[in-house]
Amino acid sequence: MNFPRTSTLLGAMPRLSPGVSDTTGKLTSGETGKLRKRVTAIQRRFPQLVLQVVMRAMPEDHPFSLYAFWLFNAGAFAGEGRRGANNHAILLLIDPARQESALIPGYGLEPLLKPEALGHLLDLAGPVWEAGLWMEGIERVLAGLEKLLESVGAPEETGAINGEF
Template sequence: MKCPRCVQVIHRGAGLCPHCGFGLAEADERYGSEDVVLRRLGDAAGLIRAKDRPKVSAALDKFCRRFPQLFFAVYTGSGQGGGNLRQFGFWLLNRAAFEDVPVDRPNEAGILLVIDADSKSAAVTWGYQLDPFLTEEDTFFCLTRAHAYWLEGRFADGIVRMIAQLEKVLRKRAAQARRDPEKFERKVAPPARTGEIARRIREGHKHAAARTVAPAAKTEVAK
């Protein structure tokens, strides 16, 4: 994986980045250390029209059916990343308790798309179980498939297009894994406890200390 702050390649098992010292504790200091209650479609910035929400939800459901061990989630905010979506996405996937995701699909098996309305940027974060099957180049390519739609304010269409491209990538990697399973199994390395995407977050989905991400300010991005 790449460090969310300095973007240097690091081992997933490292609790702290050996290059810049970044870790989950630092992200907690910026964004909070409490659990965050979300649903797979968290449109805090209001970028997705009400009439388009069903098509995005349908795409998320379709992804879960095709990959029953995984899940895909979307979060839109306004300035939530503080100028660094990589760090915010890393933190959110660690701290999110997705109410509409079965408990047998831990955050380690999740893929999270974060769209920041203020900076007009997007980033993808995934759990360590996806490390053998996804690369930065893969997710960047998937984002490029959505870029033209997002420029036109068609956020739902862009998300659906991106998910469809991601499915193609994962199906290809799954076929490769069937041909050489040992190669892919060797790439899975659980992270150190200090930086893991904790399974405990979604045990029962709700906790007394759980909270929601603060609603984003109204955005001027065209809808």
């Protein structure tokens, strides 16, 4: 499946708030504000990074992975001019109703952020999400993601200097 076909199948991109978007109401306004500050702080440390957290109920019509792929590509979170190898966006998508989540890096980050490491971050949040502690789980993912970015941001082959990719 490619992006044009998913767009035809799933339709228009939903309206999302930059940084943190929760249409489920699982986060309080205070938690959303705290998460926005955390996302901003991470992006300040890694200036090429665009981080988007989305909590949204996805229809049961299609696999969650299809929705995650579509949302990441339709969202163009890094900006229309930063596609392909220049895409340093990361999407954390959580569907509390389906009890599924995804952590998707842009193509520019895929060589650095291995699926196993991203899966491990989601696994860290799983137990608290199962208990309905959405904020705590997101904080766990973001803390682990920040450490992961630190570990991959230093090698010379990435062109990274002082936390930049």
